[in-house]
Amino acid sequence: MSELINNREVDVPEQTRRQAMLKEIIKELHAGKSVEEVKARFEEAVGDVTVAEISAMEHSLMTEEGIPVSEVQRLCSVHTAIFKGSIEQIHRSSKPEEQPGHPVHTFKLENREIERLVNFRLDLHATKFQKNDSEELIFKLLEDLSLLLDLDKHYSRKENLLFPYLEKYGIYGPTKVMWGVDDNIRRMIKEAKAALNNYSGNAAEIGVQLEEIIKEVNEMIFKEENILLPMSLDKLTEDEWVKIARESDEIGFCLTAPEQEWIPERAAEPEGAVLGNEEGAAPQEGFIRFETGLLSLHQLETVLNHLPVDLTFIDENDVVRYFSHGKERIFARTKAVIGRTVQNCHPPQSVHVVEKLLEDFKAGLKDAEDFWIAIKDKFIYIRYFAVRDETGRYMGTLEFTQNIAPIRALEGQKRILSE
Structure with missing residues (x-):
């Protein structure tokens, strides 16, 4: 009769008990109990735990218990170690x-x-470096870390393509926690590179940094493949996966690339068809009359995409409504961000800056704010403008981003055409 039993069904009181137990275990870790103490209790009292329960637990810790994202993030690696041997594997007949x-x-x-890069190359070179801190090994470690920074594309696709869809299904906790850990890994790699570039004989200290990077990267792989991706497969529709696949090229791939385009096993779409009536659907052709002229929709979009700047507009409710799509975008944008609140488009560490800026704009304390940062050979000028109507009512915020390095390099005068 085993075929009549649904082993995944858990009655509501039991599910509530398990959820409460999971939260208590994490809170005990937060209070200072050792991993081994908690792990023994977990295995005895809870048993198998599903991906959905972990997701609900993290969300509840932040929304109901008031534990900050940063604290849940700090505990993330610890509770991953506890759950590692007990996450329920969900088998699907069609994959x-x-x-x-x-x-x-x-x-x-x-x-x-x-995994090959960190567990073989980087680990091997790090071990040798502790015995012989030669220039050759420093160079090899720098090469390894430069390659590893390519995982920024992997993480960016998660953050800018996968997370927006999960948020549409009400899943916020795991995405915020994971984004914070992603940023921490990025930071650690850059710090290790800086330490090697300015090496002063501190091999042991750098060894600790490299060991931590290897550990965190491996743990993130586990979290992705045992929590994030199974949870995403449970929630996202086939059409949503198709959209993610189509937009992935916009950000790029890490260390390798898809062998081929994924084409779902279903009826072919008519040429020019769009998926659903969501973002990305082609607007009906027509004309827009401005106070100073008349443009077709096609002309307007083409003009905006030819501007030597990146534009992004969020409305009065902080929802991303539009971004321009020029040839050389400075920061990655995908269509998945349309309809997403701008707070969820930023890592947890910088959300407070976004909140303060929008608060000042809405209160009328500011009409603009500028930032500038140097990234490799680019000098990025980022400007924010409060958009107000003729009565002064706040309608949203316009972000204006431009690489002004070529402008800063200008000298003298130019009065004739280029050849």
Whole structure:
């Protein structure tokens, strides 16, 4: 009669008890109990735990218990170690995610390359470096870390393509926590590179940094493949996966690339068809009359995309409504951000800056704010403008981003045409 039993069904009181137990275990860790103490209790009292329960637990800790994102993030690695041996594996009879080109297949393909890089090359060179801190090994470690920074594309696809869809299903906790850990890994790699570039004989200290990077990268792979991706497969529709696959090229791939385009096993779409009536659907052709002229929709979009700047507009409710799509965008933008609140488009560490800026704009304390940062050979000028109507009512915020390095380099005068 086993075929009549649904082993995944848990009655409501039991589910509530398990959820409460999970929260108590994490709170005990927060209070200072050792991993071994808590792990023994977990295995005895809870048993198998589903991906959904972990997600609900993290969300509840932040929304109901008031534990900050940063604290849940700090505990993330610890509770991952506890859950590692007990996460329920959900088997599916049909697995499009195993087909080359499917976003999940690509994420896992990249993870195998990342594992090879950190667990073989980087680990080997780090071990040798502790015995012989030669210039040759410093160069090899710098090369390894430069390659590893390519995982920024892997993480960016998660943050800018996958997370927006999960948020549409009400899943915020795990995405905020994971984004924070992603940023921490990025920071650690850059700090290790800086330490090697300015090496002063502190081999042991750098060794600790490299060991921590290897550990965190491996733990992130586990979290992705055992929590994030299974949860995403449970929630996202096939059309949503198709959209993610189509937009992935916009950000790029890490250390490898999909072997082929993923084409779902279903009826072919008519040429020029769009998926659903969501963002990305082609607007009806027509004309827009301005106070100073008349443009077709096609002309207007083409003009905006030819501006030598990146434009992004969020409305009065902090929702991203539009971004321009020029040839050389400075920061990655994908169509998945349309309809997403701007707070969820930023890592947890910088959300407070966004909140303060919008608060000042809405209160009428500011009409503009400027930032500028140097990134490699670019000098990025970022400007924010409060958009107000003729009565002064706040309608939203316009972000204006431009690489002004070529402008800053100008000298003298130019009065004739280029040849």
